[in-house]
Amino acid sequence: MSDALSIRETRTRLAKILDKAEAGEATVITRNGTPVAAIVPMDEYSALEEAADELLAREAVQHLGEPTVSMAEVLADLFSEDHDAA
Structure with a gap:
């Protein structure tokens, strides 16, 4: 299962999220608790x-x-x- 982060959390952790994508892990981005996008490998x-x-x-x-x-x-x-x- 992938992590789910708010847009604010995504901004502050972008480098780590990209590292995780490079390692094969997806991250879901939410807006007001609703999934709106994903960063995937x-x-x-x-x-x-x-x-x-x-x-x-x-x-x-x-x-x-x-x-x-x-x-x-x-x-x-x-x-x-x-x-x-x-």
């Missing part, structure tokens, strides 16, 4: 970002179907000289 944040991207991609495929062109083709079209002239 970067690997956890990166994993969350990757999971969100994967979820969005799966939802897009579910709603739109499989892509008919590759990302390489999209990028080639975007950066082609013919596209710039249009």
Whole structure:
């Protein structure tokens, strides 16, 4: 379980909170006793970002179907000289 600190406590202990995040521990920040944010280790944040991207991609495929062109083709079209002239 992570620590929960008020914004005031967070300000005074920020260096220690960052040390804890670096060591793998999350800290929840509260405002008037209500959790509003968290300082988490970067690997956890990166994993969350990757999971969100994967979820969005799966939802897009579910709603739109499989892509008919590759990302390489999209990028080639975007950066082609013919596209710039249009």
